[in-house]
Amino acid sequence: MALMDFIKKQFIDIIQWTEDADGTLAWRFPMAGMEIQNGAQLVVRESQMALFVNEGKVADVFGPGTHRLTTQTLPVLTYLKNWDKLFESPFKSDVYFFSTRQQVDQKWGTPQPITIRDTDFGAIRLRAFGNYSFRVAEPQLFHTEISGTRERYEVSDLDGQLRGLVLQNISNAIASSGIPFLDLASNQLMFAQALTTQLAPEFAKIGLKLEGMTVQNVSLPEELQKILDQKIGMGMVGNDMAKFMQYQTAQAIPKFAEGAGSGGGGIAGDAMGLGAGVALGQVLAQNLAAGLQGNAAASPASAPAAVGVKAEDVMATLEKLGELKTKGILTQEEFDAKKTELLKKLV
Numbered sequence: 001m002a003l004m005d006f007i008k009k010q011f012i013d014i015i016q017w018t019e020d021a022d023g024t025l026a027w028r029f030p031m032a033g034m035e036i037q038n039g040a041q042l043v044v045r046e047s048q049m050a051l052f053v054n055e056g057k058v059a060d061v062f063g064p065g066t067h068r069l070t071t072q073t074l075p076v077l078t079y080l081k082n083w084d085k086l087f088e089s090p091f092k093s094d095v096y097f098f099s100t101r102q103q104v105d106q107k108w109g110t111p112q113p114i115t116i117r118d119t120d121f122g123a124i125r126l127r128a129f130g131n132y133s134f135r136v137a138e139p140q141l142f143h144t145e146i147s148g149t150r151e152r153y154e155v156s157d158l159d160g161q162l163r164g165l166v167l168q169n170i171s172n173a174i175a176s177s178g179i180p181f182l183d184l185a186s187n188q189l190m191f192a193q194a195l196t197t198q199l200a201p202e203f204a205k206i207g208l209k210l211e212g213m214t215v216q217n218v219s220l221p222e223e224l225q226k227i228l229d230q231k232i233g234m235g236m237v238g239n240d241m242a243k244f245m246q247y248q249t250a251q252a253i254p255k256f257a258e259g260a261g262s263g264g265g266g267i268a269g270d271a272m273g274l275g276a277g278v279a280l281g282q283v284l285a286q287n288l289a290a291g292l293q294g295n296a297a298a299s300p301a302s303a304p305a306a307v308g309v310k311a312e313d314v315m316a317t318l319e320k321l322g323e324l325k326t327k328g329i330l331t332q333e334e335f336d337a338k339k340t341e342l343l344k345k346l347v
Helices: 002-008 139-147 155-177 181-186 188-204 222-236 241-262 266-298 311-326 332-344
Strands: 010-015 024-028 034-044 048-054 057-062 065-069 093-099 103-109 114-118 122-136 152-154 208-219
Touching (some): 024 139, 024 155, 034 048, 034 093, 048 139, 057 139, 103 155, 114 155, 122 155, 122 188, 152 155, 155 181, 155 188, 181 188, 188 208, 311 332
Parallel strands (some): 010 034
Antiparallel strands (some): 024 093, 024 152, 034 065, 048 093, 103 122, 114 122, 122 208
């Protein structure tokens, strides 16, 4: 019976794998009912590697090329060496093929905001997403650690694990880079390089090589985004605090006018608007007064009769202040104080 079983077996003379679809990382050559004959050819194409497992242990790894399989290159593989055991071989070999081409456009992202430490802002929370590419670099390690004896191992089977590795190492990547987060957020290439440096050793632990990583978007929390906008505004006025305050005041004018025109917002909103309006009026009045004082200081001290400002300038300023008082931006007391101050300049 054993002899008949042996005769019925099919002997394999060519072992090869032609990928029929994308996304396959490892594929086991079908050995059911077949044995590898001595002298068979193993064809490994470019972007592939082959792994022989004999008696549960890795026997050899083959790179691209055509390899002749003999007893000199491999352990005992077939029944041909076991006539004395009635063709019942104690040896069993399997052949696994691995795709070593890049697996591109693999997505990563933060489903929830993650907390990281930053040198400028302390603990902050962010969202980010992008893509990456990788390949199988060490088939034996990948077989031992990940794919095992499965008939086929797909990229999708590994997707969750790799996404977890990325999320787990984002904080460490930013911390080890020593680069402030605002610089990383404004330079996505620098961010991607920091992530690649941190993640490459983690991929190598399971036989993979991280070929590239991109950061397509970094979303900052609202409070941090406001701080970033303020820093940009400061940069626009040359980090001059006085000019920055004037810049913020100018930015607030349209919002205040819109709120006043809508007539809504309730008592609390009206109070807040009135407070902002008073502050706005004070800033405008101070700027007007400072301009007039500057003109007066620029006049020669030897001509006191010429120190006074022009009457038409004073009248124009009073008219503007009167409009602010009418709109409720300036109080009567503030208006009277500025009026007295301006009229003294005519004396």
